[in-house]
Amino acid sequence: MEPVSSFPLFTIVFSLFSGVLCFLLRGRIAKHYTIVYELVLIGMVTAVLLYTVKNGMAFTYTMGEFSAPWGNEIRAGVLESVMALLFMVVMFCSVAAGHRFVNMDIDESKINLYYAELNLMTAALMSIIWTNDIFSGYVFVEILTLTSCGILIVRELGRTTLAAVRYMILNLLGSGLFLLGVVLLYTMTGHLLMEPMQRTIASLSWNPDVMPTLIMAVGILTIGLSIKSGLFPFHYWMPDTYGWATPTSAAILSSLVSKAYIFLLFKIYYRAIGINVFERMPIRNILLVLGICGIIAGSWSAIRSNNINRMVAFSSAAQIGYIYMGLGLGGISGYTAALFHILVHAITKSQLFLTTPHLAEVSGESLLFKELQGSGRRNRDAGVFFTISALSMIGIPIFAGFSSKLLFGQAAMGHGNKKLILVMLALAVSSMLNALYFIRTVIRIYTDDPRNHVKTRHRPDYIPSMLVLTGCNLFLGLFSWVTAGLIQTGLSMFG
């Protein structure tokens, strides 16, 4: 085998080792180490992406000497590599842009623990992306759950502790249901690896006695992962969780952690259950309806909130709704739209969460709207970056949000009247609501304020990573066909 094919393994082992190493290092050194090592990981993942695109096929990598149904396996295709590359870029930018706030928010003796958690989280994210085995998926979901609580409580405010407790309870409920689903699937098929499981389920699914049980198993698993990713009725943990965490944590939690759960769910649908079997189940329609409810409910709560971080967090609930709507629509175009929106949302939301603290910094450390007046003039860079990502969220052309809305519209075109009208209405209403609360914020931060005449100084250390994120945003907006084409190639070698 070529050396590149070992890179997925290296990303996992290297991240686990870095987590343990940062536990030992001092805070400052741990930070520098983390930044360097994440650059190395970006390089590795890019190499895997280029390799799979060049070869035009995915490869599986046996973990150990025992082959497919007996040992563990990881697998890398174009889709996985695109996801991994995006995750690493967002992770790197969040760490590089937010480290000053990390130093301010976290006690000096615990900074190395924070970076240890981040590196373990990277390992979990990479494993969830590469894994070809649903039980390995569960193990790393556990690590992801624990680390996400860890990077929340590290700020040691009353509110983050409260939010972390709530987040932990809901997450554990989700993990429990997910494990139950995995156990039921294992009992039915006798396999944990995705390909043999899909083969068995394909033969089982024609048995009318087994199909209800299968639907139950997949349903329980879906509920578990949708609690963890924040689908509509379960989205109320979001505002406190994202709103009070240190900016790096908020960016990572909202743009990577919830997306990893969705990607794992999609992977299970597509590779472990088999997309043909899954499309015969009613779960798809439920996801569609809940996704649309989430879009409306999230936007509505965002309009009502008076705190900028809570507004952005509620907008996350709406965006998660979009992704589930795409999964519910089904078909290659629907999945492409959903996966494309994962990328768009990860980039845009992390940028929003990384700029709001800078706006707050020049407004007396307050995130309330009335205090933020004119902050875009006091800190011009942060204002510009916030506006760019807000426009992208609304869906203005040339920005990424527009392309994903276009893809959702195209996906809806392929369906009957009922779904077409439902999705188009949801898109129209939600775009309007998005515009309502984001334009309100942009107007607010550019309204003149007496405080603007006082010169304020701010450090531009976060600008390079913001430029990277903006570049990705424009790339996804202007050249959406490149990424959408990559996702479609990935999907064709996914099944």
Added chain:
Amino acid sequence: MKEWFTRWLNGDLELLEHVSDASEIPDSPREELKTKRKEFRQRIYDRPDMDSIIRAEQKGFLAIYHTIAIISCVVLIGVLLFTVAHLPRYGEENPYTMEVVERYVEHGVEETGAVNIVAGMILDYRAFDTLGESHVLFTALVCVMILLKLDKKTIRGGYLDSYYTVKQDTYFDVSKDTIIRLAGTVLVPCIVLFGIYVLLNGQNGPGGGFSGGAIMGAALIMFATAFGFDRMDRVFTEKVLSLTVFFSLSFYCFAKGYVFFTGANGLDNHIPKGIPGAILSGGLILPLDIAVGMVVACTMYGFYSLFKRGSIGGA
């Protein structure tokens, strides 16, 4: 002897003089507690941000909440019972179900060199899962350290006064108690020995890293309880804990990474399997068990110490 007995009978003998007596601190009368609780509740309800919650409670929110909770529990129970009742009979309706199990049972010993098939399964066939699982424990340790380790911020926040009062510490400190000391002297070496036995025999019988480590961790906790943290701190500082965890886990990581790498590339990994049943058998299983055992023991003691006093190995 008779005199002692008489004194004991009369209740004059002070046998438990080292243990502080709980009855010395009088409990507050019931009424006082009630009013205190009421006052505390009122203080919460007086906060302006509680208005919406109070209003919701007045509208009968709690009744709806409980009804929905009960209904969803009942529905979930029904659904799960239905699912279990309709599961296909194991190994009958589906020819593939036994494929993996058969291989583990029939060829497990010769392929992994471990008599204990479970150890062979978790540390050889499905070693990637266990690699993650051993890091779950480490992640938990880091989370607990973040939450409970006393730092400047916690001390400044005044948490120290309310939680770590001197009174509480002496109240629960049993390290001067003769009975516990004697029991510790006798039991700790035995528990450690038993833990090592379980740890080293993971490949040949029930046991292995997780269980052996847990037993050794229990011994460490017992020692700290019986002889006080001062003695423990002379040997087991935070530096020792972090170095042990670091070396164990990075050994685990790299050893398994090496096996995965050679296995996937079809190379020979040059790790002797040994004769099944001997203590040095099962390839990497024994060293990995030792590494996991170290991590588990350190984590368990770390948890105890952090929960008890907010630091590992003294401030």
